Amino acid sequence: MSVSGNSDAVSYAKVIDGKTAADTGDRIEYVKVSLAFLPLSTPVSDAKVLTGRQKPLTEVAIVFAEIRTRDGYDGIGFSYSKRAGGYGIFAHAKEIADNLLGEDPNDIDKIYTKLLWAGASVGRSGMAVQAISPFDVALWDMKAKRAKLPLAKLFGAHRDSVRCYNTSGGFLHTPLDQVLKNVAISRESGIGGIKLKVGHPDNAEDLKRLTAVRKELGDFPLMVDANQQWDRDTAIRMGRKMEQFDLVWIEEPLDAYDVEGHAALTAALDTPIATGEMLTSYREHEQLILGNASDFVQPDAPRVGGITPFLRIMELAHRHGRKLAPHFAMEIHLHLAAAYPIEPWLEHFEWLNPLFNEQLELRDGRMWVSDRYGLGVTMSEQAVKWTVQTAEFGKQP
Template sequence: MTARPSTILATSPITRVRLALVRLPLHAPISDAKVLTGRQQPLTEISFLFAEIGTEDGHEGMGFGYSKRAGGPGLYAHAKEIAPALLGEDANDIGRLWDKLVWAGASVGRSGLATQAIAALDIALWDLKAKRAGLPLAKLLGAHRDAVRCYNTSGGYLSMPIEEVVENAQKSLTNGIGGIKLKVGQPDVTADLKRVESVREQLGDTVPLMVDANQQWDRPTAQRVGRVLERFDLVWIEEPLDAYDAEGHAALAATLDTPIATGEMLTSVAEHRRLIEARSADFLQPDAPRVGGITPFLRIAALADDRSLSMAPHFAMEIHLHLAAAYPRTTWVEHFEWLEPLFNERLEIRDGHMLVPDRPGLGLTLSGQATAWTSDHTEIGSPRQ
C-alpha cells in the first residue's frame, strides 16, 4: 500500500528574528566565595539576551542566554551581527544552522561569548520545533521522566547569615523542593565547616545536602576540607577547584567518597570532553546558555552518558528541566526563583521534584515585566504581523 503524501509543509523558512537585551535586578545583592576572596563584586543584576524567531508558516520560538556581571551587551552585539544569517533558512535544520552561526563569528572563537551569543538563537529554534510538533521540549527530545529531582541554591548564599539560610532551606523543603545547596569557599575554612554543620543539624540527616566552593580552594585545601566534609553525607562537592583544572578535580573524584560536581563555567563541547575523559566529575554540570544552546548541550550529554555520569545542569531551570528529563541517568535540576518575573508561567514542584510542563516547547511566554526591563532591542527581517 502506497503512503499518501502529507499535507503538512516539511520546510519552515525563517522570516523574522527579534533580539532583546533585558536587565533583571535582584532584590538584594548576593555574594558567593568569589566575592569574599576579592575576585568579584556582589551580584546585583543579570543581563539576558532574548531571541524570538518567526517563520513563514506563522510559528514562533523563544530562547534566551544570560550573563552575570559583565558580558550582556557583548552577547547582544554579537547576536545582532550573526542573526541575519538565519533569514530564509529552514528552521528545522537546527544542527546545520548552529554550525552556520558559529562559522559566521569564527574569527572570535568557538567558545566563550562567541558561542554564548548563539545560545538564545539555538534555544529559540528548539522551542519553535517543539511547538510545531505540539510537544513539550522534553518529549520532543525523548523524555526519560516527567519530573526531575530539584534542589535550591538561591537561599544559601554567603551574604546571608546562617539563621536566614536555615529558614530559607526549611521554607524550600516545605514548598516541595528536594535538596539544599550551600555556598562555601570562604577564606576561613572553619567558618565553612560550622556553616555546613549547623545546617545539617537543623535539617536532619536525611535531607539531600550539597556544597559549592565556586572554584576558591587550591588542591591541598580541597583534599583536606573534602575529607572533613565526608561526615556530612553530601550529595556532592561542587567546583572545589578552578573550573579548568581537570586533573585536580579528577584526583579529588578518585580519592574522596563524596562525589565531585563541576562543568558549569565551561563554554564548549571540547572543554567538557576534557573533563569527561579525565574523569573529573561524578556529576557533570553543563549550562546550555553557556555552551551555545541545546544543540551542543546534547552532544555533551551523549559524552556524559557514554561514561555513565550523573548530570545536574547549572542555573536556568526553565530550560534545563527539559534537558534533564531527557537524560537517561541520574539527574538533578537547580531551583532559582530569580527568573520567574520574566515569564507568565511558573514551574510546578512536588515531592522533591520539578514537573515537566505539558505546554508545547519550553512552555514559556515573556511577561510584561520582561518588556519593562528591556534596555535595547532589534528586529531583523519581516516585522511581526
C-alpha cells in the same frame, strides 16, 4: 531493459513525489533580539566575592531571541550573563542574526554551524557561542511547538519530573540564622535538596555552617559549592573533613579548568565531585568527561551555545556513566534533564521567575514538566519593561 526500467522509475518518482523537502520546507522570516537587565533584590555574594575576585552580583543580563516563520510558527530562547558580558553577547547576537533569515527552522544543526562560522573570527566558545544560544533555544522551542509536544517529549523523556534542589537561600552573604530559616522555607515549598555555599577565608566557618544545616535537615539531601576558590591542598583537606556530612556532592572545589586536580579529588574522596558550569563549549566538557574529572557534570545550555551542543554533552556524559546536574536556567534544563537516562538533579533558582508569564511546578521534591508545548514559557510584560535594547531582522509575518 535496464535503461528503460530506470527511465520508468524516474518518471514514476516524478508523478509520486512532485516536490522535494526543500520546496515545501518552512522559512525563517523574522528575528528579534532583546537585551534586558533583571535586578536582584539583594546583592549576592559567594566565595569569589570573599576572595576579592568579583563584586557582589546585583543584576543578571538576559538576551532574548524571538523567531517567527513564513508558516506562522514562533520560538523564544534566551542566554544570560552575570556581572559583565550582557552588552557583548547582545552585540554579537545582532551581528549574526540575519544569517537565520531564509533558513528552514527545522534544520537546527545546520543553522548552528552556520552561526558558528559567521562568528568564527572570535572563536567557538565563550561569548561567541553564548550569543548563539538564544537562537538555538528558540529553534528547539519552535520545533517542539510544531510537533505539539513539550520539549522534553520531543527529546524523548525518561521521566515527567526531575529531582530539584535550591541554591539561592545559602549564599555566603546570608547570616547563618537566616540560612536555617531559608532551609526550612525551601523544604516546605516542596524542594528536594539544599545546596550551601562554602569557601569562607576561615575554613572553620564553613564547617560551622555546614554542621548547623545538616542538623536542621537530618538526612535530607545536601550539597556544597566552593565556586572554584580552593587550591588543591585545601580542597582535599576540606573534602576529607566534609565526608562526615554525607553530601550529595562537593561542587567546583577547584578552578573550572583544572581537569587533573578535579580528577585527583574524584579518585581520592568518597563524596562525589561536581563541576562544569563555567565551561563554555562542548570541547571543554569533553576534556572534563574524558579526564574522569567529576562524578556529576554540570553543563549550562546558555553558556555552551544552546541546546544543540548540550545534547552532545549529554550523550558523551551518559556514555561514560556520569550523572547530570545542569546549572541555572531551569526553564531550559528541566526538559534536558527529563531526557537524561540516568536520574539527574535540577537546580532551582527563582531569580528568573519575573521574566515569564508561566511558572514551573515544584512539589514532592521534584520539578514537573508541564503539558505546554515547547519550553512552555512566554515573555512577561515585566521582561519587556526591563528591556534596554532591541534589534529586528526580516519582516513581521
